[in-house]
Amino acid sequence: MITDITLGQYIPGNSILHRLDPRTKILLTFAFIAVVFITENIIGYVLIGFLLALLIKMSGIPFKFILKSLKPIYFFVIFTALLNLFMTGGKYIVSFGIFHISREGIILAATMALRLIFLVAGTSLLTYTTSPIVLTDGIEALLKPLEKIKFPAHELAMMMTIALRFIPTIIEETDKIMKAQSARGADFDTGGLIKKAKAMIPLLIPLFISSFRRADELALAMECRGYHGGEGRTKLKELRFKKLDLTAFLVFTLLAALCIFVGKFNLFYI
Amino acid sequence: MDIKTENLSHIYMPGSPISHVALDNINLEIKNGSFVGLIGHTGSGKSTLIQHFNGLLKPTSGKVLLGGKDINESRETLKQLRFKVGLVFQYPEYQLFDETVEADIAYGPKNMELTEAEIKERVFEAINYVSLDEALLKKSPFELSGGQRRRAAIAGILALRPEVLILDEPTAGLDPKGRDDILSNISRLQKERGITVILVSHSMEDVAKVCESVIVMNKGTVAMQGSVRDVFRESETLKKLQLNVPQITQLVLKLRREGYNLPDDIYTTDKAFEEFLKLIKKSPNQKGSVG
Amino acid sequence: MIEINNLTFTYDTCREPALDGINLTIKEGEFVAVLGHNGSGKSTLAKHLNAILLPSGGTVYADGINTADIKRLAELRRLVGMVFQNPDNQIVASVVEEDVAFGPENLGMPSEKIRERVDYALKTVGMYEMRNMAPYNLSGGQKQRVAIAGIIAMQPRYIVFDEPTAMLDPKGRQEVMQAIKALNSEQGITTVIITHYMDEAAEAERIVVIDHGKVIIDDTPRMAFANVALLKKLGLDVPQVTELMFRLRGEGIALEYNKLTVDECAEELKKALKKQV
Numbered sequence: 001m002i003t004d005i006t007l008g009q010y011i012p013g014n015s016i017l018h019r020l021d022p023r024t025k026i027l028l029t030f031a032f033i034a035v036v037f038i039t040e041n042i043i044g045y046v047l048i049g050f051l052l053a054l055l056i057k058m059s060g061i062p063f064k065f066i067l068k069s070l071k072p073i074y075f076f077v078i079f080t081a082l083l084n085l086f087m088t089g090g091k092y093i094v095s096f097g098i099f100h101i102s103r104e105g106i107i108l109a110a111t112m113a114l115r116l117i118f119l120v121a122g123t124s125l126l127t128y129t130t131s132p133i134v135l136t137d138g139i140e141a142l143l144k145p146l147e148k149i150k151f152p153a154h155e156l157a158m159m160m161t162i163a164l165r166f167i168p169t170i171i172e173e174t175d176k177i178m179k180a181q182s183a184r185g186a187d188f189d190t191g192g193l194i195k196k197a198k199a200m201i202p203l204l205i206p207l208f209i210s211s212f213r214r215a216d217e218l219a220l221a222m223e224c225r226g227y228h229g230g231e232g233r234t235k236l237k238e239l240r241f242k243k244l245d246l247t248a249f250l251v252f253t254l255l256a257a258l259c260i261f262v263g264k265f266n267l268f269y270i
Numbered sequence: 271m272d273i274k275t276e277n278l279s280h281i282y283m284p285g286s287p288i289s290h291v292a293l294d295n296i297n298l299e300i301k302n303g304s305f306v307g308l309i310g311h312t313g314s315g316k317s318t319l320i321q322h323f324n325g326l327l328k329p330t331s332g333k334v335l336l337g338g339k340d341i342n343e344s345r346e347t348l349k350q351l352r353f354k355v356g357l358v359f360q361y362p363e364y365q366l367f368d369e370t371v372e373a374d375i376a377y378g379p380k381n382m383e384l385t386e387a388e389i390k391e392r393v394f395e396a397i398n399y400v401s402l403d404e405a406l407l408k409k410s411p412f413e414l415s416g417g418q419r420r421r422a423a424i425a426g427i428l429a430l431r432p433e434v435l436i437l438d439e440p441t442a443g444l445d446p447k448g449r450d451d452i453l454s455n456i457s458r459l460q461k462e463r464g465i466t467v468i469l470v471s472h473s474m475e476d477v478a479k480v481c482e483s484v485i486v487m488n489k490g491t492v493a494m495q496g497s498v499r500d501v502f503r504e505s506e507t508l509k510k511l512q513l514n515v516p517q518i519t520q521l522v523l524k525l526r527r528e529g530y531n532l533p534d535d536i537y538t539t540d541k542a543f544e545e546f547l548k549l550i551k552k553s554p555n556q557k558g559s560v561g
Numbered sequence: 562m563i564e565i566n567n568l569t570f571t572y573d574t575c576r577e578p579a580l581d582g583i584n585l586t587i588k589e590g591e592f593v594a595v596l597g598h599n600g601s602g603k604s605t606l607a608k609h610l611n612a613i614l615l616p617s618g619g620t621v622y623a624d625g626i627n628t629a630d631i632k633r634l635a636e637l638r639r640l641v642g643m644v645f646q647n648p649d650n651q652i653v654a655s656v657v658e659e660d661v662a663f664g665p666e667n668l669g670m671p672s673e674k675i676r677e678r679v680d681y682a683l684k685t686v687g688m689y690e691m692r693n694m695a696p697y698n699l700s701g702g703q704k705q706r707v708a709i710a711g712i713i714a715m716q717p718r719y720i721v722f723d724e725p726t727a728m729l730d731p732k733g734r735q736e737v738m739q740a741i742k743a744l745n746s747e748q749g750i751t752t753v754i755i756t757h758y759m760d761e762a763a764e765a766e767r768i769v770v771i772d773h774g775k776v777i778i779d780d781t782p783r784m785a786f787a788n789v790a791l792l793k794k795l796g797l798d799v800p801q802v803t804e805l806m807f808r809l810r811g812e813g814i815a816l817e818y819n820k821l822t823v824d825e826c827a828e829e830l831k832k833a834l835k836k837q838v
Contacts, residue, residue: 132655133654133655133656133659161653161654161655162653164655165652165653165654165655165696168695168697169649169697172697173364176359176364177364177365179321179326179359180357180359180362180364180365181365181377182326182352183324183326183352183356183357183359183427184365184377184378184381184426184427184430185352185353185377185378185381185382185430186377186381187381201367202365202367202368202377205367206364206365206366206367209364209367209412210364213650214649214650217645217647217650217651218650218651218653220613220645221643221645221650221651221653221708222653222663223638224611224613224638224642224643225638225663225664225667225711225712225715226635226638226639226664226667226668226715227663227667228635228667232669233666233667233669234665234666234669234670234671234672234675235662235666235672235675236658236659236662236665236666236672236675236676236679237659237672238672311730311731311732312700312701312730312732312733415599415600416599417599442727442728443727443728444599445598445599445757445796445797446598446757446759446796446797446798447598447796447797448598448599472730472731475801512731512732513731514731516801517760517800517801517802517823518801518802518805520823521801521802521805521823521826521827521830524823524824524827525827525830525831528831530831530834539801539804539805539808542801542805543805543808543809546805546809546830547809547812547814549834550809550814550833550834
């Protein structure tokens with residue numbers, strides 16, 4: 001049934017990664033992405049791969065979930081790798097017909113593929129260990145300084161919160177209206193594009209109307225509960241950096257420095 | 271049109287950790303032209319069952335037969351039979367979408383590819399059955415009052431001229447007057463056209479008022495089935511299924527238990543009034559105090 | 562105390578007034594049910610109690626605050642909480658306890674204090690065990706109790722319930738009514754409930770029946786339901802047993818008319834049938 005989807009990828013747990021402050025995790029994820037891009041050679045990638053494997057182990061997230069998160073990019077990874085493999089110039093090692101493979105090509109293909117895999121695996125580790133709500137809190141807190149230049153950090157976070165809350169409700173409602181119109185002979189599956197688009201009208205109009213009604217009622221309910229924007233608002237769960245976060249920053253900095261040092265400067269002349 | 275289920279089971283998300291048996295081997299027969307109340311607490315499987323009757327849900331195993339024909343035999347049979355079984359969902363007014371009430375009611379018949387004249391006839395017939403004023407046809411459905419919207423939405427299903435009409439809590443959220451109007455309209459329709467009506471309801475009073483027989487669902491199975499009289503007599507069993515008999519029946523059963531000579535099939539105020547009157551008039555010592 | 566003086570209100574889209582000279586006083590600690598058919602003006606009246614709507618004429622005061630006084634709106638909203646019909650459309654957060662915290666967060670309370678209030682509110686409605694669940698995994702009755710907890714966490718003196726059980730199944734209705742009754746009797750919160758379920762109204766201390774924007778009946782449930790004929794004319798119901806007693810009386814049988822429950826009516830009928838068995 002359409003209503004049975006799980007939201008986000010969060011897998012509850014109590015590992016060190018789960019317990020870190022969301023801000024720490026978001027910042028470190030960005031740092032990780034930077035390290036991946038700075039790194040240029042195979043040894044560096046091996047190190048990053050090792051680091052990533054360690055983090056996955058620590059998070060307690062089953063490895064198959066990480067593989068699952070890579071599923072949508074398999075095609076993209078293979079495509080980029082092939083493109084780099086055949087399109088990179090240099091000294092050809094193998095040639096057949098119009099296809100030539102050079103040493104540089106192999107290295108570039110491997111690098112690009114690994115970069116993509118690391119990026120996706122790294123960020124999915126963030127979403128696997130952080131609930132959407134906590135993530136929203138983290139984003140809000142990190143964007144807070146930007147409110148000085150009129151950036152609507154609180155509003156953005158509130159929108160994300162409400163979206164998270166209402167997505168399951170609206171999905172359920174879509175299912176219901178779809179069934180109700182099907183009972184009147186609506187056909188959402190057959191016919192050409194135009195017929196299909198037309199068939200959507202009896203679904204979309206009730207959905208729009210009900211969403212507006214919901215928004216209206218929600219706004220009223222929020223007002224009645226004293227909502228007046230982000231100003232002067234406090235939180236049930238204040239974000240607080242703990243000793244664990246400091247440790248995480250330090251450990252990560254050391255490891256990142258190592259990766260960059262090894263990965264950027266070709267120490268072993270490979 | 272008879273409805274029959276053979277070993278009907280439905281499992282949501284089979285094989286997943288959140289799989290859930292909604293219907294468990296249901297064998298039912300609903301005779302053509304009957305007026306059946308379908309009751310059971312939330313999650314008992316009522317909604318899942320009625321969605322099988324017009325093919326919106328497919329059985330995980332077992333069959334649904336409509337007039338002896340398996341509705342899931344092919345796409346074609348399903349398409350034909352879907353219009354014969356009109357299903358009015360809970361809060362049907364939320365499915366209204368067209369510019370005018372008339373166009374909205376005509377949506378179903380249009381999907382049946384009927385002629386303009388025929389569609390028009392059906393729209394008028396439908397609004398007549400739900401007592402909706404003709405003047406409202408040209409209005410936008412969103413200009414109507416809550417009760418009128420509900421009736422317009424029900425008319426949208428009646429315009430299919432279904433041989434089986436299923437209503438999922440058609441009176442939910444209405445005031446007493448609105449409730450009575452809708453129930454008496456459905457009753458009239460059932461009598462005049464002789465169609466099969468299945469009324470899903472939480473209100474035992476409503477079921478007692480209009481239905482002939484009752485099916486009680488519990489945990490995906492049929493827990494009780496029979497005439498209104500036979501089922502409502504079992505107030506203790508119903509209570510165990512988290513259901514209540516009508517208040518008036520509770521009163522009568524209580525007095526019966528204390529030895530008063532009252533019939534055990536009283537579930538409307540009208541009937542109770544008659545019986546009490548008989549009983550009191552018979553009582554000799556009452557005669558003096560009348561006045 | 563809430564004082565409503567000569568309140569009139571007309572919607573922009575209507576010529577007829579929705580409220581037409583309402584005078585009511587709701588005392589501290591009372592449990593009042595407001596009855597009326599759809600369109601009678603009962604919801605419009607409810608919306609005046611915490612300034613969702615402002616009077617076209619007349620005044621509404623809650624503990625001395627004029628609802629039209631825009632400067633004291635925040636204070637008024639804290640004093641008079643409101644629970645709406647559809648629980649889905651008043652829950653903001655995707656975790657139960659975070660939603661209950663929404664009100665206190667808006668008040669800018671320190672987080673330890675919010676925690677205290679959230680836990681207290683959830684325990685009051687019996688939802689503490691489910692504090693970490695997502696609202697969409699809850700039943701209708703549970704969701705509505707979370708919505709009520711969200712209001713309790715603001716610690717209002719008055720709570721107005723606008724058809725809080727209209728969208729619930731019998732079990733949900735029972736759960737919510739139990740919670741509401743406990744709020745009134747145990748927490749001493751003044752309660753106004755708008756409903757068209759007669760059995761719910763029968764639980765109140767006082768029933769106000771509204772029709773065409775006017776107060777028609779203002780009495781105890783016993784006395785109010787004795788007006789069976791009038792209530793029926795207004796498109797309202799009475800409990801089945803009350804109706805039975807009323808009709809039997811109409812036949813000249815000596816019965817007390819102000820009986821509401823099955824047990825009371827059984828006793829009364831037994832008296833009439835005494836020598837029968």
